Amino acid sequence: MTTSSNNRRRFQRIDFDAPTELRQGDRRWPVKLLDLSLKGLLVERPQPWNADLSQDFDAVIHLDPHTHVRMQVELRHEEAQRLGFVCLYIDLDSMSHLHRLVELNVADSTEMMRELRELIE
Template identity: 80%
Template sequence: MSGHDERRRFQRIYFDAPTDLRQGDRSWPVQLLDVSLKGLLVQRPVQWDADMTQDFDAVIHLNDKTTQVRMQVELRHEEPDRLGFACLFIDIDSISHLHRLVELNVADSTEMMRELRQLIED
């Protein structure tokens, strides 16, 4: 995974929250390993039979169960035990929740501002 780490421009935070991947009428509960402003890494589910050519919806359920981060994502890398997804679309409410989550876990506010600028410019 070091190749992915070297290319990563957004700091990932380790975060454990109930997460679902959805594709059409199929859904897989997954273990969230980490998240950033541009994607997420999850534990590969046992019954993984997704259509790799189609996008997914990722739903991260935050602590109160009513607050969610929703992203449209695409699979970027697949390993025997992990799946890495890049964010294609995120709504304003979800990016606000995700921003706050990352902000609380990133010690350097300068780094957080750099990531936000880069997100806007991409």
């Protein structure tokens, strides 16, 4: 796992590979997670991709059989091979797991604190 560097972003993305699923109603799409941040995630576009783009999604990242991160997300950008989502809601347990993942992959603790402050605001 490495940290993606892009100075335009307010939240550092970390490259992370874990079994991930997008859900919308009864529909499910297993996806390849490319990276994530405290504010969202980037995945490979699944085939077929027949989602209702006017509705939100649930993203579930399985860290192990008993630990997962769940987020309510909105599709923010769609490319030929990638989908970018922004987090609309995350529960406290999931946020704790996500915070720990990012913390382990961000070398600068000052940067981590800045991101947390921005998330709260």
